[in-house]
Amino acid sequence: MRIDAAQLDFKELNRIIKSAADQEILIENCLGQRYIAGGLAGKTVRIFGTPGNALGAYLDGGKIIVHGNAQDAAGDTMNDGEICVYGSAGDAAGYSMRGGRIFVRESIGYRAGIHMKESRDKAPVLVVGETTGHFLGEYQAGGKIIVLGLNCPADQSPVGPFCATGMHGGRIYIRSNTLLRHLPPQIIAAEAVEEDMAEIREELEEFSRLFNVKMEKILDRTFYVLKPDSKNPYKQLYVLH
Amino acid sequence: MVREFLYPEYEVFRNAGRCNSCRRCVTECANQVHYYDDKTGAMAERNEACVNCHRCVAYCPQKALKIIKSDHCFKANANWSRHTIEEVYRQADGGGVLLSSMGTPLDFPNYWDRLLLNASQVTNPSIDPLREPMETRVYLGPKTQEIRRDSRGRLADNRPKRLELSSPILFSAMSFGSLSLNAHTALAKAAQALGTLYNTGEGGLHRTLYPYGANTIVQVASGRFGVHKEYLAAGAAIEIKMGQGAKPGIGGHLPGYKNVGEVARTRMTPDGSDAISPAPHHDIYSIEDLRQLVYSLKEATDYQKPVIIKIAAVHNVGAIASGIARSGADIIAIDGFRGGTGAAPTRIRDNVGIPVELALAAVDRRLRQEGIRGNVSLIAGGSIHSSADVAKAIALGADAVYIGTAALLAMGCHLCRSCQLGRCNWGIATQVAELSRRLDPEEAAQRLVNLVTAWTHEIKELMGGMGINSIEALGGNRLMLRAVGLNEKELEILGVKHAGE
Numbered sequence: 196m197r198i199d200a201a202q203l204d205f206k207e208l209n210r211i212i213k214s215a216a217d218q219e220i221l222i223e224n225c226l227g228q229r230y231i232a233g234g235l236a237g238k239t240v241r242i243f244g245t246p247g248n249a250l251g252a253y254l255d256g257g258k259i260i261v262h263g264n265a266q267d268a269a270g271d272t273m274n275d276g277e278i279c280v281y282g283s284a285g286d287a288a289g290y291s292m293r294g295g296r297i298f299v300r301e302s303i304g305y306r307a308g309i310h311m312k313e314s315r316d317k318a319p320v321l322v323v324g325e326t327t328g329h330f331l332g333e334y335q336a337g338g339k340i341i342v343l344g345l346n347c348p349a350d351q352s353p354v355g356p357f358c359a360t361g362m363h364g365g366r367i368y369i370r371s372n373t374l375l376r377h378l379p380p381q382i383i384a385a386e387a388v389e390e391d392m393a394e395i396r397e398e399l400e401e402f403s404r405l406f407n408v409k410m411e412k413i414l415d416r417t418f419y420v421l422k423p424d425s426k427n428p429y430k431q432l433y434v435l436h
Numbered sequence: 437m438v439r440e441f442l443y444p445e446y447e448v449f450r451n452a453g454r455c456n457s458c459r460r461c462v463t464e465c466a467n468q469v470h471y472y473d474d475k476t477g478a479m480a481e482r483n484e485a486c487v488n489c490h491r492c493v494a495y496c497p498q499k500a501l502k503i504i505k506s507d508h509c510f511k512a513n514a515n516w517s518r519h520t521i522e523e524v525y526r527q528a529d530g531g532g533v534l535l536s537s538m539g540t541p542l543d544f545p546n547y548w549d550r551l552l553l554n555a556s557q558v559t560n561p562s563i564d565p566l567r568e569p570m571e572t573r574v575y576l577g578p579k580t581q582e583i584r585r586d587s588r589g590r591l592a593d594n595r596p597k598r599l600e601l602s603s604p605i606l607f608s609a610m611s612f613g614s615l616s617l618n619a620h621t622a623l624a625k626a627a628q629a630l631g632t633l634y635n636t637g638e639g640g641l642h643r644t645l646y647p648y649g650a651n652t653i654v655q656v657a658s659g660r661f662g663v664h665k666e667y668l669a670a671g672a673a674i675e676i677k678m679g680q681g682a683k684p685g686i687g688g689h690l691p692g693y694k695n696v697g698e699v700a701r702t703r704m705t706p707d708g709s710d711a712i713s714p715a716p717h718h719d720i721y722s723i724e725d726l727r728q729l730v731y732s733l734k735e736a737t738d739y740q741k742p743v744i745i746k747i748a749a750v751h752n753v754g755a756i757a758s759g760i761a762r763s764g765a766d767i768i769a770i771d772g773f774r775g776g777t778g779a780a781p782t783r784i785r786d787n788v789g790i791p792v793e794l795a796l797a798a799v800d801r802r803l804r805q806e807g808i809r810g811n812v813s814l815i816a817g818g819s820i821h822s823s824a825d826v827a828k829a830i831a832l833g834a835d836a837v838y839i840g841t842a843a844l845l846a847m848g849c850h851l852c853r854s855c856q857l858g859r860c861n862w863g864i865a866t867q868v869a870e871l872s873r874r875l876d877p878e879e880a881a882q883r884l885v886n887l888v889t890a891w892t893h894e895i896k897e898l899m900g901g902m903g904i905n906s907i908e909a910l911g912g913n914r915l916m917l918r919a920v921g922l923n924e925k926e927l928e929i930l931g932v933k934h935a936g937e
Contacts, residue, residue, distance in 0.1 A: 209735055229728065234665045234736030249732040255665040268719055271732065274664040287719040291660035293704050306718050310659060314704040334659075334714060337706050364709050426709040427692040434530035435856060436523070436782050 197221045200244065205229045212240060222246075227266070232259050236276065248285070251278050254295060267304065270297045273319070279405055286328065289321045293337070296320040296398070300406045305355070306330045311365060313337030322402050329355040336364035336426075341395055343370045343402070343413060352376075359421050363428045367421040368395055374419050381428055387418035441525045443508045444483035448492070454500035455479055461492040461501060466859040466871055489852035491861035523782075534782035537855035537865075539682060539774045539819055539841060542786050546774075547793035547926070548825045551832075552935060554916045556903035563905050565896035571906040572892055572899075574604045574836055576673075577742045577766040579810035596766065597742055599673055601836060602631030603892040604907055605826060607884075608771075608817050608838030609655050609675065609746065611637030613690050613699040613711065614778030614855065616872035617644075618880070619864045622847055624648035625877060626884035635838070636662075638677055638688060638713055640702040646670050653744065656733065658687060659713035661703035665736060673767070674733050674741050676726075678717070679748030681775030681818040684789045688713040689779075694858055694867050723759040730764040742766035749773060749795030749818065750788075754802030761803055761812045769838060770795050772818025776841045778865060779856035792818040793832065797930045800833025800912055809912075823894035832930065833912040846887040847880040 196217035200208050201224035208228045212220055218238050222231070225244030232240050233249065236256035243262045251259045252271040259278045267285035270278050273292040280297075286304035289297050294317035305328035308321045312335075319338035324345050331354050332340050344353030349372050358375055359367055359382045368387060369375065378384055395418075403410050448469060457479050461470040467487060473480040486503065493501045510518050523534060556562045563570070577598030584592040607627060612620045620642065623634040628651045635653040640662015645652070654671035656663050668674060679685070690699075690711035700707045720726050730743050745760045746769040747753070753770065760768050772792020777785065796816045803809040816829045817838030829837050845851065848862045855865035863875030895907070904910050918935040919927055927934060 205735075213738070230732050230735035233732055234668070236665070248728055249735075252732040253663070253665050253668065253736045268728070268732075271719065272660045272663050290719055291663070293664075309718055312705050312709075314701060314706065317704070330718075333718065334712055336709055336712070361712065361714075363712070364706050426706065429689045429691065429710050429712070432532055432689075433535040433781075433856075434526050434532035436526065436534045436536045 197223065199223050200225045200228060203228065205231070205247065209233065212238070225263070232257075251276070254278065256295075265299075270295070273297070275317070281406070283325075289319065292319040292321070293317050294319055296322070296401075298322045298324075298402055298405055300324045302326045304328045306333060308335060308338075308340045309333040311335050311338040311340065313365065320398055322398050324402065324406060324408070326353040327355055327358075329357050330360060331355065331358045332362055332365070332367045332421075333357070333360045335359065335362040335367070335423075338365045339368065339395060339398065340365070341368045341370075341398055341402075344416070345370075345408065345412070347371075349416075359423075361428065362421070363423045363426050365422075366391075366394070369419045369421070370413070370416050371419060372416055375421075378421065381424050382421050383424050384419055384421045387420045391420045392418065441529075442484070442522055443506060444486065445506055446486045446488045446503050447483045447506050448481040448486060449502045449504050450479060450481070451498075451500040452478070454498040456498055456500075458497060460495055460497060464491045464495045464861065466861050466866075466868070467857075487852045487854040487857070488850075489854065489861050490850045535779055535856050536782040536785055536853060537777060537779050538851060538853040539776045540786045541853065544774070544791065546819075547791055547922075547930070548821065548828055550919055550922050551793075551828050551930075551932065552918050552920060553824070553827060553831070553898055553902065554918070555901040560903040562903050563900040565893070565900040568900075568905065570896040570899060571908070572603045572895060574601050574907055575599065576601065576813040576815070576835055578812060581810070597740055598766070599633065599742055600631075601633065603888060603895070604830060604834075604836035605888050605891060606632055606653070606815065606836055606838050607634035607843050608775075608840035609635035609637040609653070609677065609680075610778070610840055610844075611639030611655075611688075611690075612642055612702055613637075613639040613694055613867070614865060616860075616863055616866055616875060617642055617698065618872050618875040618877045619844075619847060620645060621877040622875070622880035622884060623843065624652065625881035626888070627651035629881065629885050630888050632888070633672060635675060636671070638662075639690070639699065639711075640704065641667050641670055642698065642702050655746075656729075657713045658715070658717040659711060661705060661711060661713065664704070668733065668737050668741065671741065673744055674737070675744040675746050675769065676717075676729060676733070676765075677746045678720075678726075679746065679750070679771065680777065681748045681771030681773050681789055681792065682777035683780040683784045684748035684750050684773070685715055686781060686784050687715040696867065699867060723763050726760065726765075727763040734764070744769050744815070746771060749790045749792050751790065753790070753795045754798040757799040758802055758806055758808070761806075761808045765812060767813045767815060767835075768799070769815040769817060770799060771838070772796075772816070775818035776844070777855075792816050793829075794926075794929050796829060796834055797832045797932075801931055804912075823891035824898065826891060827895055827898045827910065828917060830907060830910045831913050831916045832932075835911060842887065843884055846883045847875065848883075 205228040227247040229247035234253040250269040254273045256276040264282040265284040283301040291310035302325040347353040467485040627634040638657035649670040652671040657677040744767040745765040773789030813835040816834040860866040
């Protein structure tokens with residue numbers, strides 16, 4: 196199904212997407228309509244133009260492909276499925292996602308992947324091709340965040356300040372020549388070893404395939420892996436009364 | 437060292453003539469207060485472990501036990517109380533933030549008790565609720581703004597989706613994790629039997645409780661624990677938790693030792709990991725951002741679920757509520773500073789926020805002044821003690837009230853304020869299987885039904901006395917209230933006249 200979104204407000208556009216019998220949906224002339232594909236499952240939504248905030252919030256399956264940039268809160272509280280952005284995404288992408296995968300070819304804003312968590316049968320993945328803003332992976336409790344720093348000058352960090360603040364689970368992988376400075380005290384950071392690289396091999400290959408970036412290019416810099424030293428960061432905070 | 441500094445606050449008094457050393461107290465106490473002393477051949481106790489929860493007292497077959505407050509004292513000092521001194525000892529010993537549970541025990545003014553209800557005499561006669569129909573049903577959500585008719589002149593149903601309650605009393609948010617599954621099940625069963633709603637709190641909805649969805653409010657907090665499409669669709673309404681009366685400006689930390697097994701599964705978090713719900717939603721920095729979360733939830737649930745925004749009663753609550761009423765939310769829940777909690781930093785609980793009576797009156801007035809009172813319904817919570825408080829809250833502008841502590845008491849809580857220990861002897865605030873199975877969900881649900889039924893009957897009697905036969909006619913009806921012993925400013929904020937006026 197093909198939808199010309201130019202004259203549609205978000206309610207109407209989302210109603211059409213939800214009620215469409217067709218599993219394949221193509222949106223053209225997207226002009227910042229919010230909440231596209233919120234809570235959707237089992238459909239493939241391909242978007243040309245610029246979807247608005249909260250794209251694929253509570254996404255429960257299926258696929259969203261954006262030929263352009265996504266705005267804030269893409270994949271908020273996402274449970275399953277995949278969001279693939281052929282451009283950049285705004286702030287708070289993947290907020291509290293606990294399943295599914297988000298691939299962003301270029302950069303991503305502040306507070307990406309915060310509150311990401313995993314449970315028994317689900318583990319979320321966020322892969323960013325270039326750089327990220329402040330507070331990447333804040334409060335992260337599970338899942339994988341991978342930042343590739345492609346096109347990032349070799350002497351600069353692809354990740355903004357305050358990365359992994361309050362992180363108490365999961366892993367953050369950063370492709371960079373140097374380790375981030377000023378990491379929080381509870382973070383254990385080290386150069387990725389073979390086992391670490393095996394953990395993200397599949398995601399890297401998928402990124403390579405999706406955005407047509409050669410694996411040799413992706414692997415031509417060191418990866419660092421960040422993990423928390425405890426899943427109980429607040430244990431020492433309290434005195435029982 | 438702190439052990440030596442702190443003398444037990446409570447002492448177990450054992451009537452030696454009645455005690456037959458049956459050791460029931462030993463099995464009942466998870467704090468291991470009681471033991472049999474082989475040397476003396478008699479029961480003995482570790483008073484320092486006693487939290488004064490009355491479990492042993494209630495279950496002693498010989499009625500040989502009671503708990504008494506220790507008369508041990510520090511040198512008399514009007515400035516430094518025993519309590520304050522001991523807090524300093526604890527912090528000097530542990531170096532941490534003091535952690536407490538349930539609502540503040542401190543002696544702050546209780547405005548409900550300074551308000552009195554009206555009754556009819558001679559004119560506008562009172563109504564006998566046993567003989568005449570009394571309506572306590574309320575609908576929560578926006579009032580219809582305009583009446584529309586179809587082409588044939590019939591009324592078109594353009595009513596927004598609202599919640600229907602048989603009585604203006606809901607069970608407030610208490611998470612699975614802070615409460616046992618049996619306690620959650622009891623709340624769900626009672627809500628269903630009563631035609632009202634209970635609230636999941638931020639811990640998600642256990643899969644066995646999905647059948648109670650029509651009587652469930654599902655909560656979305658900053659950590660988004662257990663939030664997914666099916667969860668949102670399961671409830672009758674969605675509550676966004678922005679704040680909590682017991683700990684305004686503070687988030688929630690469910691410690692890893694409680695976040696295990698079914699609790700972690702329901703929260704969709706790793707087993708044994710601290711479940712951290714920060715104070716702010718990091719995607720909400722403005723009313724516009726809040727609106728975005730409201731609409732993303734509405735879009736994901738096809739506009740079938742009213743959205744409640746819960747805030748703590750704080751300074752400027754009127755202006756905050758005014759913003760929320762423009763955010764697309766359908767209901768605002770205001771939680772007063774005396775509200776309960778499974779765990780909160782003591783200093784926050786005892787020093788932050790304002791009484792719900794003042795907050796409610798201020799919000800209701802502000803929304804009416806701005807002509808937007810009809811956009812939203814108001815739920816007031818944070819220490820509603822009785823049916824009289826419910827009636828007074830409604831007269832001060834609430835559409836309904838949340839009860840939390842009173843609901844826990846109905847289930848058997850003895851308000852020992854030790855929820856943070858996770859060893860609730862009454863099976864309510866614990867995840868220890870041997871303890872939580874002490875709470876029979878059927879029996880607890882029946883006690884909740886009894887409580888709300890009794891309160892509803894009392895509300896009808898109070899309404900009847902005022903000559904009012906529909907709870908909606910009491911809504912915001914401050915003429916039915918008079919105050920005793922309040923100053924001019926308090927009267928002004930409450931919008932209530934002094935008794936005698």
